[in-house]
Each structure stands twice: as C-alpha cells, then as structure tokens.
Amino acid sequence: MRKVTCIICDTEVLLDENTRLAKRLKNNPIKTFMCDECKSRLDTPKQRPPILTTHDKKDATSYHDEA
Known part of the structure; x- marks a missing residue:
C-alpha cells in the first residue's frame, strides 16, 4: 500500500x-x-447567474427610445 496526500x-x-x-x-x-x-x-460546474446578451441590451434601449 502507498500512502498519498490530497493536495x-x-x-x-x-x-x-x-x-x-x-x-x-x-x-x-x-x-x-x-x-x-x-x-x-x-468536476461539477458552478451555477452562474445568467449573462445579458446583446439581444437583451437592444430591448432595453428600444424601451428608452419610446419614452
């Protein structure tokens, strides 16, 4: 048997x-x-918050343009 240590x-x-x-x-x-x-x-991936895409940013700017 060989004894090893986890890093x-x-x-x-x-x-x-x-x-x-x-x-x-x-x-x-x-x-x-x-x-x-x-x-x-x-090995298990982390749960990350959703990232805004460029499509989401366009929707936000079109909302401000209407007002």
Missing part, C-alpha cells in the same frame, strides 16, 4: 501499489493527487 484537503489515502495511479505517482512525484471527494467537487 486540497490534506487527507491521507492508501492506494494499492499495483494500480496505475500509484505507479504514476511513484515514478513522477511532481504529479498531484486529489481524493475522490475533492475531484467530484471540482
């Missing part, structure tokens, strides 16, 4: 030596490791 939450995880990820981390220690929980948090 985000600093939790220690034990990986089997025969897995591909463990071999990559052993041969190239510059590679970083993220636990499954942190990886899933980063």
